[in-house]
Amino acid sequence: MKKVLAILLAGMMTATAFAGCGGSGNASSSGSSNSSGGSSAKASGGKVDEAMFGDETNISLKVWAPDKGVSLAKEQIETFKKMYPNIKFKNIEVVAQGENDAATQLVNDPNKAADVFSFPSDQLNKLDAAKCLSPVSKAFVEDISAVNAEGTVKAATLKDSKTKEEVLYAYPETNDNGYYLVYDKKVVSDDTAKTLEGILKACKDAKKEFVMDCGNGFYSCTFAFTGGAVIDGFEDDGETQKFKEYDENEAVDTLMAFAKLMKEYKGTWKSQDPAQIASGFKNGTLGAGVDGSWNSVADKEALGDNFGATKLPTINVNGKDKQLISMFGYKYLGVNAKTKFPRTAHILAYYLSSEECQQQRAEKIGWGPSNTKVQETDFVKNDVTLQAIAAQSKNAVAQVNIQGTFWQAMGTLGNEMMKDGWKPDDKAATKKLLQTTIADVRDEG
């Protein structure tokens, strides 16, 4: 009985696992490329020829947006419907779904998931591996590549495992998923915010803290990146993390410079979760911190007029100021490979990623645009946070094509350097730490 049951259950589970995604992925992606063949008119500005809808009618779609984007997405969809008066829409619903969980929810049950959804760049590989993403319609690729920042398009372009073709998998939505420096203008002046040494000194003098999370790989990879040990996709095997060539001595010197500051400013430099930063500003215990764009509303509220934001500072390595290099992600709109209305889903995603929609998002909910025209608008140019994010994005590594081993290894690197007994001037130990970290990331340990 027990055996039969166990076999039955195991069988069911494998069956469901296989049934998960895959399958119809090809069918719908071919459907979307057909739709591109049908229309000779090139798409631009978010609007397409009605012929592109093909024979899809009585359309009902589900769209996932994060909570604070739901009402705006609803408005935008109303506009979308009005743009195509001859197409019959049954229902396009917007459901709140946090981006951090989007890929998990989608892979769990693609049939019940959204047709068009918002997700951060680091989930791209997971979605691609599960074959849950329908690639961007060929009719849109040219326009999207032209109007969006190069980095955002490049990061969503993956090599197809079979055909070895470069395929664009998602529609760029934002260029803002990263962290930057926030500071209390009463403690740190705009000028001192340019160097890490200056910030730490100003904080120490004012008996305030500086928060940067050193135990979380997302933040602590900054140490390695600044030293030149920058990741660059995968090796040819498609699994091992590849690093750009770097000067090991320089990387070690940079790490030593970081460790020196950590030791010198022990008690000032706190390694804490950035979720604490807004509270710290409010209580007046904090002078500056490295915080993510998703917390900027709370930070602004806590500091009021004293809110300062800029790109990450520089650090002095052997007399030379080096800019801190961070991890930086983008957000995309993806189309579910299992959608029943692939053409409409693609047209909608294309519209939602257009200049018009990005402009509205920047103005209403403060999302940093990926559209180069919107990036140049006065509104974006005058927004301190958006400017800080945009400036940091130029000194950053795209958060895409990252192996799971990366985060823990980088977190350990930060934790080791932050440890009480760590000797900042021990070159051999630092070198060994760097080598172990790289080996751990590449899973060679």
Add this chain to the structure above:
Amino acid sequence: MIKSYKARRIISNTLIYIILAVMCIIWVSPFAYLLLHSFRGEGYVTVNYLIPHEFTFDNYIKLFMGAGGDASINFPRWFLNTLVVAIFSCIISTISVLAVSYTLSRLRFGARKKLMNVGMILGMFPGFMTMIAMYYLLDAMHLTRTLVALVICYSCGAGLGFQISKGFFDTIPRALDEAATIDGANKNQIFWKIILPMSKPIVVYTVLTSFIGPWCDFILAKIIMGDDRANYTVAIGLQAMTTPEFIQAYYKQYLAGSVCVAVPITILFLKMQKYYVEGVTAGGVKG
């Protein structure tokens, strides 16, 4: 060596009390933190001191009044969902557990022993092993993302947890059954009129455990509900409040929500405790 018995007793008692006090503080402090900080007025997420500087009811008010509009955080709705699920699964599973236990304790039929063994074995599988299979079975019945699915999952397997109540029924003398049979009662009447009134402690125990289940279950509810926030239960709802998207604005409301979750369980326990004690003292046959 201390000779005096009194001195030795004092020393050993002090030691024991110190140990107990330390353990008590460790055990109580999370609850104290939860309660204190659910009234905290200042700050966003956590703060680095224990006693809040400002006390306010705002977190509770916002928790219950702030919902609506486009915000997908809707605690009152989640609370109600959980309550409904808890009440239904409590009723169904209590009846089924007691009926199964009575059957296995009093009736004699062919596969009784074998059925009991199968029940034991099935109960040994960890619950999450079957969850994915359960999800797809429910999906085939078009029940995913509904509260009915939760009631089904929580109550339908409940009969397998018969061991404890069967043990209790076994202690009630069969002489009572026989007496009732002589008086003309059938098995059904014996169960409702003789056995049940004498088994209050075990009924209360079953009610309590099956009522608490839905409030605490996380994994199954999360899998079944997916993206349908309107049908969330408190456990997954509260977890959603602590995701990076919401934590800045909702952390204090999350603490307040955690306190509120304890309320229905506490009320039920206090109400039931009376019968519980009554049942224990009044049960059994006298003379």
